[in-house]
Amino acid sequence: MSSKLYFFPIALLLIMISCKTEQGHQGSDFSITTNVRKNVVPIGQPLSISIENSKGHKIDSVRYFIHGRDYSNGAILSGFKLGKQQLEAEIYYDNTSERISTNLTILNNKGPVVYNFEVLNSYPHDITSYTQGLEFHNGRLYESTGQLGESKLRAIDHKTGDILQNIDLKADYFGEGLTITNNKVFQLTWRSGMGLIYDLPDLQRLGSFKYGNSKEGWGLCHDDNYIYKSDGTENIWLLDPDTLKEVDRIQVYTHKGKIVGLNELEWINGKIYANRYQKNGVAIINPVNGAIEGVIDFSPLRKKVKQHAKLDVLNGIAFNPESQTIFVTGKNWDTLFEVEIVD
Known part of the structure; x- marks a missing residue:
C-alpha cells in the first residue's frame, strides 16, 4: 500500500520533468528580424534580413527562402507573389542546422x-x-x-x-x-x-x-x-x-x-x-x-x-x-x- 503511494508522486514528478524537457527543445535560440515595419514590404524594394542569436552560437552560414524560393539577403524583391508569404531561414551552426520561419506580407509597389x-x-x-x-x-x-x-x-x-x-x-x-x-x-x-x-x-x-x-x-x-x-x-x-x-x-x-x-x-x-x-x-x-x-x-x-x-x-x-x-x-x-x- 505504502509503496504504491510513494510510486505515484515519483512517477508524476518524472512525467513533469519529461514534459518540461520536451517543451524546452521546442523553442529556438534564433529568430528572424527584417528592416521593414511589421514585416510588410512592397514588391520591387530591397529586404534586409538578420538573425537574432540569443545564445551566441557560432553561425557558419544562413540561407533565406520566401515562399519556398531562394532569396539573396538585401536583394530587390522581384518575381514573388503578393500577400502573406512564409519567410524562412536555414541556419548552419555548431555542426548542425535549423530552419526557422516568420510571416512576411508583400504589397504591390504602386496604386491601380x-x-x-x-x-x-x-x-x-x-x-x-x-x-x-x-x-x-x-x-x-x-x-x-x-x-x-x-x-x-x-x-x-x-x-x-x-x-x-x-x-x-x-x-x-x-x-x-x-x-x-x-x-x-x-x-x-x-x-x-x-x-x-x-x-x-x-x-x-x-x-x-x-x-x-x-x-x-x-x-x-x-x-x-x-x-x-x-x-x-x-x-x-x-x-x-x-x-x-x-x-x-x-x-x-x-x-x-x-x-x-x-x-x-x-x-x-x-x-x-x-x-x-x-x-x-x-x-x-x-x-x-x-x-x-x-x-x-x-x-x-x-x-x-x-x-x-x-x-x-x-x-x-x-x-x-x-x-x-x-x-x-x-x-x-x-x-x-x-x-x-x-x-
Missing part, C-alpha cells in the same frame, strides 16, 4: 490605374436574373444566376435577350460563377461545397467536383492552363482543368493591403477582371502575382437601368472575342451593356 468606360450598346436582360456569372462561347452568352429555388444556367441570345436554353438548379443550390473550357460548362454553387459540370451544346449534366481549401464558390474564369476560382476572400485558386483540384493560389493585393469579396471573374487579354461583392466596380488583376493593376468604376450604369425593389449591384462581366468588347450587367438588372474601356 483608374480607367473609364464608354457604352457602345445596350441590350435587354431578364430583370428576374440574379446574375452570378457570364461568359461568351461560340457566339452565345451563357449566364449563371443565384438565389435558393431560383438558380439557373442559361444560354442567351445577347442581342435580343431571348433564352435559348434553360437549366433549373436544385432548390437547395445557390448558383454562382461559371466558365467554359474543354467543351464543358463549369458552374459553381455558393455553400454546397461543389461545382457542377455540363456538356456542350446540350447542357446535359455530366457530374460535379468538390472544393478543396476554398470552402465557398463565387467566381470562375480560365486561360489555356488553369481554371481560376474566387471564394469571397482575397484568394484566387488555380484549378487543374482536368482534375479540378486546387494546385495553387494567388492573393489579391494593392499597394495598401488585401482586397476581399472577389466575385465574378473573366479572363481578358491576359488579365483577370473581377467584380467585387457589393461594389459597382471591376478590378484588373495580374494573374501571376495577384496585384490589382487597374480598376473600372461602373457605378454610373446602375442609374441607367430600371429602378425597382430588387435591384442589386453590378455583377457579371463577359468578353466577346468576336467583337473584342466587354459586356456587363448586374443582379436583377433589365439591361446588358456593351462597353469599351478607355484611359
Whole structure:
C-alpha cells in the first residue's frame, strides 16, 4: 500500500520533468528580424534580413527562402507573389542546422490605374436574373444566376435577350460563377461545397467536383492552363482543368493591403477582371502575382437601368472575342451593356 503511494508522486514528478524537457527543445535560440515595419514590404524594394542569436552560437552560414524560393539577403524583391508569404531561414551552426520561419506580407509597389468606360450598346436582360456569372462561347452568352429555388444556367441570345436554353438548379443550390473550357460548362454553387459540370451544346449534366481549401464558390474564369476560382476572400485558386483540384493560389493585393469579396471573374487579354461583392466596380488583376493593376468604376450604369425593389449591384462581366468588347450587367438588372474601356 505504502509503496504504491510513494510510486505515484515519483512517477508524476518524472512525467513533469519529461514534459518540461520536451517543451524546452521546442523553442529556438534564433529568430528572424527584417528592416521593414511589421514585416510588410512592397514588391520591387530591397529586404534586409538578420538573425537574432540569443545564445551566441557560432553561425557558419544562413540561407533565406520566401515562399519556398531562394532569396539573396538585401536583394530587390522581384518575381514573388503578393500577400502573406512564409519567410524562412536555414541556419548552419555548431555542426548542425535549423530552419526557422516568420510571416512576411508583400504589397504591390504602386496604386491601380483608374480607367473609364464608354457604352457602345445596350441590350435587354431578364430583370428576374440574379446574375452570378457570364461568359461568351461560340457566339452565345451563357449566364449563371443565384438565389435558393431560383438558380439557373442559361444560354442567351445577347442581342435580343431571348433564352435559348434553360437549366433549373436544385432548390437547395445557390448558383454562382461559371466558365467554359474543354467543351464543358463549369458552374459553381455558393455553400454546397461543389461545382457542377455540363456538356456542350446540350447542357446535359455530366457530374460535379468538390472544393478543396476554398470552402465557398463565387467566381470562375480560365486561360489555356488553369481554371481560376474566387471564394469571397482575397484568394484566387488555380484549378487543374482536368482534375479540378486546387494546385495553387494567388492573393489579391494593392499597394495598401488585401482586397476581399472577389466575385465574378473573366479572363481578358491576359488579365483577370473581377467584380467585387457589393461594389459597382471591376478590378484588373495580374494573374501571376495577384496585384490589382487597374480598376473600372461602373457605378454610373446602375442609374441607367430600371429602378425597382430588387435591384442589386453590378455583377457579371463577359468578353466577346468576336467583337473584342466587354459586356456587363448586374443582379436583377433589365439591361446588358456593351462597353469599351478607355484611359
